[in-house]
Amino acid sequence: MKKTVTLLLALALILSLCACGAQNAAQTTQPAAAVNTVPEDNGTRDAEQFINALITSDPSTLDCARFLGIIDRNILHSITEPLTRIENGIVTEAGAESWTVSDDGLIYTFTLRENRWDDGESVTAADYAFALRREADPANAWSFASDFFSIVNFEAAYNGEVSPEEIGVVAENDSTLVITLNAPNPAFLSTVDIFPCRESDVTACGDGYGSEAGTFSSCGPFKLDTWVHNSELSFSRNEQYWDVKNVQLSRFTYQIIPDESAQMASLENGSLDYATVNAPEYAAKFDARDDLYVLNITTDRTAMIVFNCEDPMLSNAKIRQAFSLALDRALIIEITNGGLGTPAFGLVPTVCYVGDVNFREATAEPLLELRDQDPAALLLEGMAEAGLGSDPAALTYTFTWRDTSAAGRTNAELYQQMWEDTLGVKIEIDFNESALASIRDGNYQIGSVGWGSTYEPLFQLSRWSTGGQSRWVNADYALLVSEGSASMDDAVRLANYQQAEAMLISDAAIAPTYYNATQTYAYSYVSGIPVNPFDTTGLKPLFTSDR
Amino acid sequence: MQTHLHRLFESWMPMFKYILKRILYMALVMWIVTSITFFLLHAIPGDPITAMVQDLPEETRQAYLVSYGFDQPVGKQYLMYLKQLFSGNLGQSLRYPGRKVADIVANYSPVSALVGGIALAVGVLLGLGCGVLAALKRDRWPDRAVMLLALLGTTIPTFVIASVLQYALTVTWPVFPTTGYNGARYLVLPVICMCVGPLATYARYMRSSMLDVVNQDYILTAEAKGLSERRIITHHMLRNALLPCVTMICVSVAGIFSGSFIVESIFSLPGLGRYFISAISDRDYFVVLGLNVVLTGIYVCSILVSDILLMLLDPRIRTVGEEAA
Numbered sequence: 001m002k003k004t005v006t007l008l009l010a011l012a013l014i015l016s017l018c019a020c021g022a023q024n025a026a027q028t029t030q031p032a033a034a035v036n037t038v039p040e041d042n043g044t045r046d047a048e049q050f051i052n053a054l055i056t057s058d059p060s061t062l063d064c065a066r067f068l069g070i071i072d073r074n075i076l077h078s079i080t081e082p083l084t085r086i087e088n089g090i091v092t093e094a095g096a097e098s099w100t101v102s103d104d105g106l107i108y109t110f111t112l113r114e115n116r117w118d119d120g121e122s123v124t125a126a127d128y129a130f131a132l133r134r135e136a137d138p139a140n141a142w143s144f145a146s147d148f149f150s151i152v153n154f155e156a157a158y159n160g161e162v163s164p165e166e167i168g169v170v171a172e173n174d175s176t177l178v179i180t181l182n183a184p185n186p187a188f189l190s191t192v193d194i195f196p197c198r199e200s201d202v203t204a205c206g207d208g209y210g211s212e213a214g215t216f217s218s219c220g221p222f223k224l225d226t227w228v229h230n231s232e233l234s235f236s237r238n239e240q241y242w243d244v245k246n247v248q249l250s251r252f253t254y255q256i257i258p259d260e261s262a263q264m265a266s267l268e269n270g271s272l273d274y275a276t277v278n279a280p281e282y283a284a285k286f287d288a289r290d291d292l293y294v295l296n297i298t299t300d301r302t303a304m305i306v307f308n309c310e311d312p313m314l315s316n317a318k319i320r321q322a323f324s325l326a327l328d329r330a331l332i333i334e335i336t337n338g339g340l341g342t343p344a345f346g347l348v349p350t351v352c353y354v355g356d357v358n359f360r361e362a363t364a365e366p367l368l369e370l371r372d373q374d375p376a377a378l379l380l381e382g383m384a385e386a387g388l389g390s391d392p393a394a395l396t397y398t399f400t401w402r403d404t405s406a407a408g409r410t411n412a413e414l415y416q417q418m419w420e421d422t423l424g425v426k427i428e429i430d431f432n433e434s435a436l437a438s439i440r441d442g443n444y445q446i447g448s449v450g451w452g453s454t455y456e457p458l459f460q461l462s463r464w465s466t467g468g469q470s471r472w473v474n475a476d477y478a479l480l481v482s483e484g485s486a487s488m489d490d491a492v493r494l495a496n497y498q499q500a501e502a503m504l505i506s507d508a509a510i511a512p513t514y515y516n517a518t519q520t521y522a523y524s525y526v527s528g529i530p531v532n533p534f535d536t537t538g539l540k541p542l543f544t545s546d547r
Numbered sequence: 548m549q550t551h552l553h554r555l556f557e558s559w560m561p562m563f564k565y566i567l568k569r570i571l572y573m574a575l576v577m578w579i580v581t582s583i584t585f586f587l588l589h590a591i592p593g594d595p596i597t598a599m600v601q602d603l604p605e606e607t608r609q610a611y612l613v614s615y616g617f618d619q620p621v622g623k624q625y626l627m628y629l630k631q632l633f634s635g636n637l638g639q640s641l642r643y644p645g646r647k648v649a650d651i652v653a654n655y656s657p658v659s660a661l662v663g664g665i666a667l668a669v670g671v672l673l674g675l676g677c678g679v680l681a682a683l684k685r686d687r688w689p690d691r692a693v694m695l696l697a698l699l700g701t702t703i704p705t706f707v708i709a710s711v712l713q714y715a716l717t718v719t720w721p722v723f724p725t726t727g728y729n730g731a732r733y734l735v736l737p738v739i740c741m742c743v744g745p746l747a748t749y750a751r752y753m754r755s756s757m758l759d760v761v762n763q764d765y766i767l768t769a770e771a772k773g774l775s776e777r778r779i780i781t782h783h784m785l786r787n788a789l790l791p792c793v794t795m796i797c798v799s800v801a802g803i804f805s806g807s808f809i810v811e812s813i814f815s816l817p818g819l820g821r822y823f824i825s826a827i828s829d830r831d832y833f834v835v836l837g838l839n840v841v842l843t844g845i846y847v848c849s850i851l852v853s854d855i856l857l858m859l860l861d862p863r864i865r866t867v868g869e870e871a872a
Contacts, residue, residue, distance in 0.1 A: 057825075058643070060599070066644040068599050138614065146607045158610070211645030229655070231728045231817040257726050258821075259813045261710045269718045271725045434592035440605070 038293055039524050044545040051252040051526065051542055054263060054275045058230045058256055063210025064195035065135040067144075075254070076195060078235065078538030079218040081242075083110055083128060083177070083194040086455065087541075089353065089532045091189050095123065095196065095219075096177075105184030105488045112175040116240035117217040123196050125171035131197035132179075133157075133164040147192045150185040184488050186355070190455035193536060221247040221540040230256055235539075248543035267521060273544075274522035274529060280338045286521045295520040298342070300453045300533040302349050302460070305415075305511040309472040311445050313395065317507050318382030323446065324367065324511030325375040326422035327415070333514045336411040340519065344512035345371070347501050348457040351533055354497060355490030359457055363498045366505035367512070379423050392424035399427050400444040402435035415448070439469050450516070455534045457497050458485045464504055472509035523547075562858065566851070573847040580843045581836065585628060588832055589621045595641040595830040615641070628836065637840065638833030642826065648837030651822055656804045656841075658728065659811070659818035663803030666738045670745030671796060677746070678753025679785070685758065693750055700747025709740040709813045726815035737814045741807055745799060752795065756788040763787070790861060797853030801846045805838075 055075075060068040064076055077085070085094040093099075097113035115123040135145055136157040149155040152168025168180030181188065198217055205215040213227040221243070222235040236251040237244065255272065257263045264282050266272040277283050286292050307314045307323065314320055329343035342350070345365035352359045379392055388395065397419075401412040409431065416427040432438060439447040449469060453460045462485070464470065465478040477500055484496025504510065522529060528541035596603060596611045612618045616627065631638060637648035681693040713736060717725040727733050760766065761784065769779045806820025819838065826834040 060642055061644045061646075063645065068642070068644075138610075144607075145610075146604050207639070208645045211643065215645075228728060228817050230811070230821050231726075231815045255726060255815060257815050259710075262713060262726055262813045262815070265714050265718050266725045269721055269725060271717075436597060437592050437594075440597075 038295065039527060039545075041527060042545065045248065046525070046544045046547050049249045049544055051249055051273050051539065051544065052271060053252060053254050053539065054266070054272050055233075055254045055256055056258050056263070059233070061210045062216060062224065064131060064193075064197055065140065066210065073193070074538060075224075075233070076193070076538075077220070077536045078222045078540065079220045079224055079238075080195045081115055081123065081220045082536065083112075084189050085536045086190060086532070086534050087537055088530075089351075089455070089534060090356075091455075095128070095194075105186070106181050108179045108181070108188070110177040110179070112177065113242055115219055115242040117198065117219045118223045118238050118240050119217060120240055122174065123219045124174040125177040126174070127196035127198055128177050128194055129169045129171040130199045131195055132169045133167060134197060134202070136164040136167050150181050150183065150188060152180045152182055183486050185485070186488050186490070186493060187454065187456035187458050187485070190534070191459070221538065222249075222252070232256060247540055249539060252539055252542075270523070273526050274520055276518050277521045278338055278340060278518055283338075283519060283521070291524055292521050293524055295522065295529060295531055297518050297520060297531050297533065298349070298351055299516045299518055300349055300351055301450050301516040302344055302347055302453070303337075303341075303448070303450045303513045303516060304344070304347070305513060306439060306447050306449055306469045307472075307509065307511070308442060308445050308447075309467075309470050309509060310442060312386065313388065313397065314445060316382040316386040318378045318385065319388075320382075320508035320511070321370060321373070321506075322375040322379035322382060322423055323419060324508045325370060325373060325378065326419055327511060327513060328418060329513055331418075332414065335414050337514065337516065340517045341514040342517065344515045346505055347460055347510065347512055348497070349453055349515045352453055352455065352457045352460075354456055354494040357490065357494055359494070359497065362494060363501065366502040370506060375422050376424065379425070393426065396426040396428060398430050398445045400430045400432055400435045400438055400447040402433060402448070404431045404433055412448075442471055456493075457501070461497060461500050461504075464509060468509075470509040472504075472507070474503065474507070474509075477503050566855070569851055569854070573851065576847055577840065577843050581632070581840055582625070584836055584839045585625055586621070588827075588830075588835055589624070591830070593830055595832065598828065598830045599642055632840065637837035640826075640831055640834050642829040642831040642834070648834055651834065652819065652838065652841050655817055655819045655822060656806070658816060659806030659820055660803050662734055662737050662810075662816060662818065663741060663806060664800075665734065666741035667745055667799055667803055669738065670742035671749050671799070673742070674746040674749025675753045675789075675792070677750040679757060679780075679788075681750065681754040682757030682761070683780070690754075693754070697747040697750045700743045701751075703743075705740055705744065705807065706809045706813065708743055709736075709810055712736055712740060713813060726813075728816050733814070733816075737810050737816060740810050740813075749792065749795075752792060753788065756791050757784060760784045760788045790857070793856055793860065794853045797849045797856070798846070801842075801849035804845050805842050 055071050057069075057071060059072045059075055060066075062072060062075060062079070064080060067073060067076065081095040083094060083096040084091050084099075086092070093113075095112060095115060096110040099108055099110040101108055110125075110128075112123070112125055112128075117123060132148065132151070132154075134140065135148060136154050138158055138160050145154075145158050149158075153162055153166045154168070156162045157164045157167050168182075170178045170180075172178055179194075196219060201216050202209050208215050210216050213224045213233075218224060218238050219241070221238060221241050223238045225234050225236055227233045233254045233256070234251065235253070237247050237249065241247065255266065257266060260279065263272070263275055264277070264285075267275040267277070267286070277286055283294075287294070305323070305327070307320045309315055309320070329345075333339060333341045333343065345367035346360070346363070348359050348363070350358070350360040354362075376392075380390065383389060383392070383395075399412065399415060399419075401408065403409075403411065409429075412429045412431070416429055419425060419427050430444075435444075435447060436449070438444045439449060447469070451460055451463060458481070461481045464472060465481050467473050480496045480500040480503070484493045484500065487493050487496070505512065520529060525544045525547040526542065527545065528543055530537055530541060594608075594612060594617060595615075596608050609618075616624060619627075628638075637652075640646045640648065640651065677693045677697075681690040684690050713725065716722050716736060723736050724733050765787075766779060766783055769783050774783075804819065805823060806816075806818035808820040808824040810816070811818040811820045822834060823838050823842075825831075826838070
């Protein structure tokens with residue numbers, strides 16, 4: 001009996017060894033292909049154009065007033081036609097054929113183009129106006145309502161003070177929409193999506209509007225055919241779309257796969273045509289294949305350390321500067337983010353623009369000026385100024401960290417080690433799944449957060465106008481940001497934003513760590529994947545050749 | 548005739564009383580479970596909107612909390628929820644605006660039940676078979692093999708089995724589709740992953756149950772009467788050994804409606820398991836509570852059904868039931 005068991009075990013062992021051997025052999029015989037570059041468009045197009053793409057969770061809803069996340073928003077860009085879209089980082093005409101802005105920057109007059117819903121009816125200015133009134137109605141809309149607060153009466157309607165009918169949006173006729181703002185907002189069109197919504201659909205479907213396929217109409221490049229929640233959405237080309245001749249895909253699916261190993265298996269066997277691959281071990285595997293190429297995409301997110309400036313141990317700027325300078329940003333990227341990203345010495349990521357000037361190219365990163373200083377010496381100076389004695393070892397700081405997974409713990413310990421080694425202080429890590437709430441409420445000393453941005457740097461800069469998570473109060477800063485944001489003069493805006501950023505970073509209200517990046521791996525027959533994080537084109541530009 | 552009916556009624560009356568009492572207890576259990584879930588859920592720091600939306604301006608968060616009444620004291624929210632529940636309304640998802648909890652249950656528990664049901668049936672049948680085999684060949688190699696497999700089946704986590712199977716049978720040997728829910732072929736891998744657990748459990752359970760029965764006096768009696776081994780096994784050992792498994796099967800059946808978070812996530816099945824687990828991290832209060840009410844209901848009902856079944860199968864329990872009543 002025992003012999004049999006031993007034999008069985010031995011057999012299993014041999015089999016598994018064989019399997020490993022076979023795999024190793026396969027790996028060594030494969031040529032170590034250099035990572036392919038984005039394929040050149042050779043003009044060929046497949047007769048049957050389709051794409052299988054990935055999303056990582058079920059869309060919350062495809063109701064353009066109530067959606068919650070980036071996944072929902074991307075899908076809406078494929079199936080609905082906003083007034084304007086951002087293509088390759090530039091605001092372009094979409095549902096609107098053209099628009100004019102009054103000299104004072106307050107009145108936007110849009111001329112709509114001839115576009116149709118998927119049942120053939122015209123898309124009218126009233127559909128856009130209805131959508132905005134619905135968004136302002138406190139009864140059903142809330143998620144991104146604050147994006148529209150620059151429209152006259154929008155905030156008041158949202159707070160229930162006036163009727164949504166009174167917001168500054170008027171459909172003058174079927175093809176003319178006029179939107180009036182409270183104050184000039186040069187970032188208006190690059191920040192908001194103005195989607196149309198048909199009143200008859202909402203009346204027919206009520207609360208269920210947008211929650212299933214068939215509860216809403218499409219007027220974008222594609223229409224939604226089926227939606228199996230938590231599994232798959234399938235789309236086909238909307239033949240009624242005004243620009244249908246430039247839509248090359250005849251259909252596509254979004255497969256909803258939350259599990260990373262399942263995502264990677266799907267990309268590996270071709271069930272997916274492209275996917276985001278951030279884990280280095282998977283990336284290496286796909287690098288070795290010669291039928292895929294990689295797109296490096298700089299995102300709009302900045303990772304940063306926030307300091308609670310109300311805390312006596314952190315109220316001194318030199319102490320905060322010391323903590324900021326003690327960080328080895330390249331090492332943080334290597335260890336905590338799989339090597340993806342760029343060290344950040346400023347707040348505003350490299351993808352942001354003011355008018356048509358790239359903010360980062362025009363602005364030196366403020367922290368670079370301080371880089372020559374010795375963090376340990378800065379800390380001692382700061383301690384003396386703040387009356388904290390002269391022994392860093394006597395100081396214990398709490399670092400609030402959100403990720404309680406094994407990898408997350410290692411990452412937190414990296415920061416701990418950097419600060420303890422360079423500054424000589426003691427760091428205790430508070431592992432706390434609700435760290436963001438603690439940081440928001442000011443119950444923390446040092447925390448780690450990330451902020452996304454919009455096309456113009458305003459969104460990120462204005463987070464700190466009233467102190468933000470750092471509780472850093474600076475009236476000059478708030479004034480610079482608010483005056484800048486209201487100026488229609490790109491040069492003035494840029495100058496104000498530059499000064500504001502310099503103030504925020506050199507006073508070390510926050511310590512930016514890195515500008516985040518991701519990688520997309522795609523089969524070489526796929527073209528047209530947007531790489532600008534602000535693009536709002538959906539899957540309209542994609543096509544395949546020689547699949 | 549009338550006396551006969553009367554007598555029948557008399558003899559079943561205690562059982563009806565017993566069942567009625569059990570139903571009242573069930574209502575109590577459901578209320579307690581709902582209350583505990585409610586307060587536990589509200590004790591977790593964070594709120595639905597923060598869990599769902601990145602980069603949220605604080606004013607939007609406040610407006611949201613007010614619009615759903617989440618700024619009210621927890622006690623008041625509890626009363627509001629109970630009121631809503633008694634009016635037969637399970638509420639609406641916060642994470643998925645426009646989806647009613649009742650619809651989520653109606654649309655997605657069938658998928659979980661289908662996959663889980665097939666897996667359970669396969670697992671139970673194979674498991675019982677393996678258990679019987681192991682018991683009959685005790686301490687010989689079939690027993691050892693079954694016990695080794697059962698040990699592996701209970702110790703290897705499902706996500707490992709699922710990921711390895713998925714990689715082996717969709718990438719290395721592309722036999723099955725990787726993810727999705729478009730027909731029978733899509734169910735094979737999830738069913739295999741999900742039947743491993745019940746298979747292992749039932750094999751071990753059935754084996755020990757059989758071994759208990761083997762040593763009973765009535766088996767000795769049957770042997771003494773000179774019955775064939777086959778007849779002893781089928782008529783005396785199996786019937787008695789299966790009894791304890793009935794309770795387990797009923798409870799397992801209740802479990803299939805809740806689905807498997809892991810298997811549904813890895814194979815992108817539109818089942819209830821993912822809603823249930825992700826709703827907790829999303830702080831989707833009404834979905835967690837609503838699903839909990841429904842699943843608790845199914846669970847307590849299945850326990851009642853198993854008790855009634857046992858009562859019918861085993862007269863001794865009925866007597867106890869009468870005494871209790």
